[in-house]
Amino acid sequence: MEEDLIKRINETGQRAARLKEQTSQELWDLVMECASILKEIHPTQRKLWLAEVVNELYQVQKGLCPLCNTELDPPLMQVDHIIPFAHGGGNERSNLQLAHKTCNNQKRAKVDMMDLLKYLECRYMNLPPNRRIRLISP
Template sequence: MNNKDILKQYDEIKRKKLTKEERIEIYNRFDGRCGYCGEKIDIKDMQVDHIVALRVGGTDTLDNMICSCRSCNHYKSTYTLEKFEKQLQEIPNRLIRDSAIFRIGLKYGLIEIKDKKVEFYFKKI
């Protein structure tokens, strides 16, 4: 058994199966929006993320769970909120470095980089 399989087993053992009522409670707590980006999502598309990942010591309790869209949940992975925020802030620099299409879009004024700090939706509500 490799490390990935061991971690998967660990997650499955520790992860709580949410009831329909608990999912609705989490969804309503964030007004039907992703707690990270603020995008409106249908409850059927909602993913529940652990704010502090189980793998790094987070609890499997409702107060550590957040309504999340698929892309934010996937990108955050097991990052801390601070690391997630830092990774998001670095996206323009990585796109400039890694994407010729992005650089062309910038040259022609089709894309604009904003000097903006990442603000998570859940911190605003």
């Protein structure tokens, strides 16, 4: 009897883990589709950074790389998009940080799914009204 309960508990845990993984993948796919749509509606463009922006970021970060928490060396640092450019991250200051080149390269286009979803929603809501798609309620 106890062995049957243990077996059922283990099977239930395994089912829950599979369902969580499947649901997370489906949600990630949906978020990526939202990012793709937003990039079509209002594409961002890479740009050169003003020294003023870089200096401000350096001061705000107190000269530390947010990815590894060690001191930045100005000639070796890069401007990093917190929400990666590849996922529709824009050039607004709130989405920029300075990072070591190596840290930025290791991060690549990694992003927390919920952070990306919140960012995309905020970015969409701040589009000029003529750039938004009129949504129809179900």
